[in-house]
Amino acid sequence: MFLAGWGEFWTEFRESKSGLLGAGLTLAFILASLLAPVISPQNPYDLTQLFLQNSNLAPKWIPGMFMLGSDGQGRDLYSAILYGLRVSLYVGLASTVLSAVFGTLVGVLAGYMRGKTDALIMRIADIQLSFPAILIALVIMSLWGQGLFKIIIAISVVNWVFYARTARGSTLAEREKDYVDAARAAGVASGAIMLREILPNIVAPIIVIGTVRVANSIILESTLSFLGLGVPITEPSLGSLIYEGYQVLFSGFWWSSVLPGLGLMGVVLGINLLGDRLRDVLNPRLKR
Amino acid sequence: MPEPMLQTIDLVKSFAVRRGFFAQESIRLMAVDHVNISIDEGETFGLVGESGCGKSTLGLTVMQLYTPNGGQVRFDGQDLVGLSPEDLRHNRRRMQMIFQDPYASLDPRMSIEQILLEPLNIHGIGTHEERLAEVRRLLDLVGLPTDAADRFPSEFSGGQQQRIGIARALALQPKLIICDEPVSALDVSVQASILNLLRDLQDRMELTYLFISHNIAVTGFMSKRIGVMYLGRMMEIGSSDTIINHPSHPYTQALISAVPEPDPKMRGKERTLTGDVPSPIDRPSGCPFHPRCPLAKRLDNPARCREERPELRELSAGHTVACHFAEER
Numbered sequence: 001m002f003l004a005g006w007g008e009f010w011t012e013f014r015e016s017k018s019g020l021l022g023a024g025l026t027l028a029f030i031l032a033s034l035l036a037p038v039i040s041p042q043n044p045y046d047l048t049q050l051f052l053q054n055s056n057l058a059p060k061w062i063p064g065m066f067m068l069g070s071d072g073q074g075r076d077l078y079s080a081i082l083y084g085l086r087v088s089l090y091v092g093l094a095s096t097v098l099s100a101v102f103g104t105l106v107g108v109l110a111g112y113m114r115g116k117t118d119a120l121i122m123r124i125a126d127i128q129l130s131f132p133a134i135l136i137a138l139v140i141m142s143l144w145g146q147g148l149f150k151i152i153i154a155i156s157v158v159n160w161v162f163y164a165r166t167a168r169g170s171t172l173a174e175r176e177k178d179y180v181d182a183a184r185a186a187g188v189a190s191g192a193i194m195l196r197e198i199l200p201n202i203v204a205p206i207i208v209i210g211t212v213r214v215a216n217s218i219i220l221e222s223t224l225s226f227l228g229l230g231v232p233i234t235e236p237s238l239g240s241l242i243y244e245g246y247q248v249l250f251s252g253f254w255w256s257s258v259l260p261g262l263g264l265m266g267v268v269l270g271i272n273l274l275g276d277r278l279r280d281v282l283n284p285r286l287k288r
Numbered sequence: 289m290p291e292p293m294l295q296t297i298d299l300v301k302s303f304a305v306r307r308g309f310f311a312q313e314s315i316r317l318m319a320v321d322h323v324n325i326s327i328d329e330g331e332t333f334g335l336v337g338e339s340g341c342g343k344s345t346l347g348l349t350v351m352q353l354y355t356p357n358g359g360q361v362r363f364d365g366q367d368l369v370g371l372s373p374e375d376l377r378h379n380r381r382r383m384q385m386i387f388q389d390p391y392a393s394l395d396p397r398m399s400i401e402q403i404l405l406e407p408l409n410i411h412g413i414g415t416h417e418e419r420l421a422e423v424r425r426l427l428d429l430v431g432l433p434t435d436a437a438d439r440f441p442s443e444f445s446g447g448q449q450q451r452i453g454i455a456r457a458l459a460l461q462p463k464l465i466i467c468d469e470p471v472s473a474l475d476v477s478v479q480a481s482i483l484n485l486l487r488d489l490q491d492r493m494e495l496t497y498l499f500i501s502h503n504i505a506v507t508g509f510m511s512k513r514i515g516v517m518y519l520g521r522m523m524e525i526g527s528s529d530t531i532i533n534h535p536s537h538p539y540t541q542a543l544i545s546a547v548p549e550p551d552p553k554m555r556g557k558e559r560t561l562t563g564d565v566p567s568p569i570d571r572p573s574g575c576p577f578h579p580r581c582p583l584a585k586r587l588d589n590p591a592r593c594r595e596e597r598p599e600l601r602e603l604s605a606g607h608t609v610a611c612h613f614a615e616e617r
Contacts, residue, residue: 177392178392179392181353181387182456185383186406186460187381187410197395200395200397
């Protein structure tokens with residue numbers, strides 16, 4: 001059961017330190033990525049601000065330009081990480097919203113209709129789950145080529161299955177409740193019952209799956225970018241930064257791959273801690 | 289003679305059940321087996337039986353929330369079976385349902401106002417202002433304060449939730465209300481107030497009730513006539529007085545004696561049933577009640593009970609019994 005009020009939700013949520021740490025980290029990274037143009041010393045996409053003589057500078061560890069060093073093109077690494085974070089979070093969130101909406105609708109449809117519709121949808125999901133996620137994304141990206149929108153679609157194709165399964169399971173439980181029969185008796189059409197009666201009652205598990213899958217989508221995007229199939233070079237994400245730094249890792253310029261890697265780790269850790277806590281708070285079976 | 293408000297003719301509802309995980313063929317579970325009941329306008333017909341006897345399935349099938357496998361459901365002179373969804377929606381307006389679990393029957397995400405507005409919106413009754421006024425009127429009708437409209441189902445007690453369920457059923461001004469165990473989830477103290485509310489509403493709005501309950505005492509209080517159901521079949525139908533004071537079917541007699549007796553001097557005459565209700569999948573041959581029947585035992589288990597299924601036959605005017613030996617009691 002979804003908790004009635006935000007006050008009650010917050011009271012329970014703040015009991016866990018790791019949950020608070022996760023929420024804090026996630027919030028900090030989201031703020032940093034939104035404020036990237038304001039707080040970064042340089043626009044790493046603006047070629048007029050880049051000078052090759054500044055390439056591969058070691059971190060200075062004092063606030064200001066090149067505090068985290070620079071990469072092979074003379075880009076301030078701190079600015080590049082903030083902008084990369086933007087791309088990574090954007091791809092992660094957009095693909096999560098897209099796949100959550102599609103997967104949930106399809107799952108509710110399967111669970112409510114049952115029978116052949118259900119069998120067809122869930123068998124497609126089963127077949128898709130029997131392939132490794134990275135393989136599906138790789139095939140799509142190598143067929144379509146690079147592009148921000150394309151990678152969002154590719155990750156959504158991988159992820160809809162998880163929402164569909166969860167939504168179907170919850171719908172199967174909800175549709176047996178009397179309020180659904182009451183709505184049918186009042187003459188509410190099937191489509192309206194699915195959207196207005198059942199959907200609002202199954203959002204809690206969808207939110208939990210969504211939070212966990214955001215982190216997964218970010219990792220998948222970084223993996224694809226690291227393999228050179230992800231976002232275009234003009235808009236580097238954390239994954240592409242790690243890839244570029246990896247080329248010069250053994251020349252002693254460790255920072256240009258390790259630091260974006262730590263950034264990625266921080267985001268994923270924050271979101272996962274937040275997701276775990278949300279699962280605990282929103283799951284009625286784990287409640288005392 | 290006017291046409292009854294509700295009449296079922298040889299109504300059948302069965303479900304396919306897989307015998308086991310590897311079994312290919314499925315078998316039919318007869319939940320409602322050729323049931324004939326008829327309810328006149330303004331009357332309350334009580335339906336009693338143990339859990340699993342098919343009484344709730346009968347209610348849902350009458351509402352057409354389950355599609356019957358055979359027979360007719362005649363509502364106000366029209367057969368509902370096989371109607372187009374549009375015609376069915378039109379007829380459902382005059383036929384509503386009250387559910388057993390009041391909390392589960394209310395969408396926890398909707399405010400009381402939204403819950404009560406929904407049927408009005410669906411059927412396009414009145415303007416928005418008129419609908420809001422109607423919500424207030426309904427709340428008042430079932431004895432709830434009008435400020436209940438903005439609250440959510442979880443903020444109410446079980447009895448209040450059931451009142452909301454009743455208000456929703458009344459929103460479309462139906463003629464027939466199917467009450468599926470409307471008080472069995474409530475405290476005894478609250479049960480009486482809900483039953484009185486239902487009777488009061490019946491008088492005021494000329495409602496017809498199909499009252500389903502496992503409690504024969506409650507059913508007797510509510511109903512003019514009572515039908516007793518066992519394993520999907522009607523065992524005895526008669527006036528409340530006949531069924532409660534002069535039951536003819538051994539099953540009805542056992543149900544009556546299971547009602548707790550407050551007077552200790554009157555105790556000790558109960559005819560308690562032995563054994564469980566058989567699975568509706570493996571229904572006994574002949575009379576479905578014969579393995580547990582005290583009368584059959586007394587008569588040394590006549591072969592007729594095992595071999596021939598008794599049909600309902602008229603014992604006296606308006607009193608029918610499905611028992612070969614009803615006169616032997």
